Amino acid sequence: MNKIRVAFFADILAEDFDGAVRTMYQLINRIDTSRFEYLFIYGAGPNAIGNFDTFRVPYINIPVNAGYSLALPKRVNAQLNQKLKHFAPQVIHISTPSYLGNFALTYADDNKLPVLSIYHTHFISYVKYYFKFTPFLVNPIKRRIAKGHKSFYNRCAKVYVPSTSIQQELADMGVTHNNMQLWKRGIDTHLFNPVNRDKRVIERLTGNQNPTIMFASRLVWEKNLETLIAIYEKFQERGRQVNFLIVGDGSARQICEKRMKHAVFTGTVDHHSLASLYASADVFLFPSVSETYGNVVAEAMASGLPCVVADGGGSKDFVEHGKDGFRCSPFDADDYAEKLETLLDNKPLAHHFATECIKHISQLSWAALAQTYFDDISTLAAPKTAPVATTTTLKPHAHLITSLLSARL
Incomplete structure (x- = not known):
């Protein structure tokens, strides 16, 4: 049996780098x-990926998003095209509409190959954070990103989206519903499990037995950290004896750390x-509205940790308000504080939510x-696959903003 050949493009493939790469x-x-x-064609990442064939693309680090990098395929254009010609892929998998992603999409168009893409990063939600000092640029940049997404994803045969709310947002940008397929994320319930509960783990970090509100994420402003800080300040003003545990x-x-002087910061943990921290805390707080999915919310819920989240972004789709958690007005610190106190004071309700x-x-x-x-990859590779509808390709500068905002997988 002939094997199905797939060319997989990603800016970053460093295992455990973030939720997108783990996916x-x-x-x-x-x-x-x-x-x-x-x-596998990628920028930052390991020298080898199992026994698979790989091609490394030069990359640069992104100053506005520490730790992230942007692959630059034009620097190896001839070599990459030669590699692809020799490999002769039947399906193209693209992870991000970055420079590398657009190189892959153009290659697919030129060679009439079907494309599958997974929508990992909700770039448009980052704009107000990165351009908060130049607010007059926010709406024009959002329009540019929406135009780029419409052009990019409408040229894909299939686009996996993690939640119905994100699916609707993409549809509002003009991405065709027929191109999109709801494809959530799995969770390792053997790892993230209530059996890991051990209050001593929290006590060793905090030095006390007070209830613990946990937040876990990269500490970057697009995670709505201003609201997180405001919630912390509400509890400080009220003199409520609780721990704020900030993981990441x-x-x-x-x-x-400067603005949340009494919070406990763990840094990155394995x-x-x-898993132990999730299972041992009392409530999980996640005010971010920039998630496509919100892996940390799924991990917390699997650990039996009731969640208070923003009523926005992909994370909100996890929580059925009043049944297994609370959803709050995204930027209203009082709303979050009220819901957190409800769960801290009402143990039967917290147990029911868990x-x-x-x-x-x-x-x-x-x-x-x-x-x-893999079933979809097989279907796309089959000879009967209909040609992918194309739209006008944007000029190179049209996807520059998307690339610079994150260029994650």
Whole structure:
């Protein structure tokens, strides 16, 4: 049996780098090498990915998003085209509408190849954070990103979206509904599980037995950290004896530590430590509205940790308000504080939410999601696949903003 050849393009493939890359490795680690042959084309990442063929693309670090990088395929244009010609892919997998993603999309158009893309990063929600000192640029840049997304994703045969709210936002930008398919994210319920509960883990960090409100994320401003800080300040004003446990690292950490003097900052922790913290805290707080999905909310819920989240972005789709958590007006610190205090003061309600959280998340399976992905790759590779409809290709500068905002996977 001839193997199906897939060229997989990603700016970053450093395992465990972030939620998007971890999602990709859930697929990579499940590739059936008797059926599929993959060529991985990427910037930052390991020197090798298993026994698969790889091609490294030069990259630069992005100053506005510490730790992230942008692959520059034009620097190796001839070599990359030669590599692709030799590999002769049947399907193109694109992770991000960056320079590398647009190179891949143009290659697919030129060679009449079907494209599958996974919508990982909600770039448009980042704009108000990165351009908060030049607010007159926010709306024009959002319009440019929306135009770029419409052009990019309408040239793909299939676009996986993680939530109905994100699907609707893309549709509002002009992305065709027929191109999009709801493809959530799985969760490792063996790792993220209430059995990891150990209050001593929290006590060693905080030095006390007070209730603990936990936040876990990269510490970057697009995670709505201003509202997180405002919530912390509400509790300080009220003299409420609670711990704020901030898990993660990022460019905004120093400022957050300065403004949240009594919070506990752990920095980056490994998965097993994270699982223990989820299971041992009392409430999970997540005010971010920039998520396409919100892996940390799924992890917290799987751990039996009731959640108070923003009623915005992909994370809100996890929480059924009043049944397994609370959703709050995204930038209203009083609303969050009220819901947090309700859960801290009402133990039976918190226990009920925890039970419902576990029941909800138990339905998410990486194995089933991976099977869907590989079935779709097989279908796209079949000769009967209809030609992908094309739209006018944007000029190179049209996707510059998207690339610079994140250029994550």
